[in-house]
Each structure stands twice: as structure tokens, then as C-alpha cells.
Amino acid sequence: MGTQTTAKTIFLLVSMVGWLLAGGALMYLSPALLDRFFPSDTTHLWMHNLTQGSYNPNLAVVGGSLVLLLTVAGNLIWYQRFEGKL
Numbered sequence: 001m002g003t004q005t006t007a008k009t010i011f012l013l014v015s016m017v018g019w020l021l022a023g024g025a026l027m028y029l030s031p032a033l034l035d036r037f038f039p040s041d042t043t044h045l046w047m048h049n050l051t052q053g054s055y056n057p058n059l060a061v062v063g064g065s066l067v068l069l070l071t072v073a074g075n076l077i078w079y080q081r082f083e084g085k086l
Contacts, residue, residue, distance in 0.1 A: 011078050018071030025064025032057035 031050055035043040047055075079085045 007082075011074075011082075015071060015075060015078075018067055018074065022064055022068040022071060025060040025067065029057050029060035029064065031055070032060075 031043070031046055035047045
């Protein structure tokens with residue numbers, strides 16, 4: 001088994017959290033995407049019911065985009081500076 005530094009372990013954990021948050025934002029955004037690109041009576045009803053509550057797809061767009069950009073930037077910086085790749 002190879003060894004791994006503490007910094008690499010922390011980077012991998014932080015990166016994993018970033019990718020999980022970006023994926024969660026896509027899941028949160030999926031009802032709005034389905035209603036927009038594959039409209040049907042079912043998706044319209046789904047969106048109507050969701051908007052009766054506090055569903056706001058802009059949260060997923062802004063938050064998910066920000067998390068995705070930070071995660072990708074972090075990965076690029078890590079691999080350029082510490083791994084010598086890219």
C-alpha cells in the first residue's frame with residue numbers, strides 16, 4: 001500500500017464534499033429542468049405543487065454553480081501545484 005499525506009487526504013475529502021454539493025444542486029434543479037425541457041401535465045403539476053412550498057430553482061443554479069466553480073478551481077490548483085499534472 002502506498003502512503004498518502006495528510007494534505008492530500010484533506011484535499012480529497014474537501015473535493016468530495018464539493019462534488020456532492022454540486023450533484024445535490026443538480027438533483028434539486030431536476031424538477032425545473034424536466035418542466036422546461038420535457039413539459040407535460042405531470043411536470044406542470046409537479047412544479048405547481050413545489051412552488052406552493054418554498055421551492056426555488058435559482059438557489060440550485062446560483063449555489064450549485066458557485067460550488068462547482070470553486071471545486072473545479074480547487075482541483076486545478078491542486079493538480080498544477082502539488083501533483084505536477086495538467
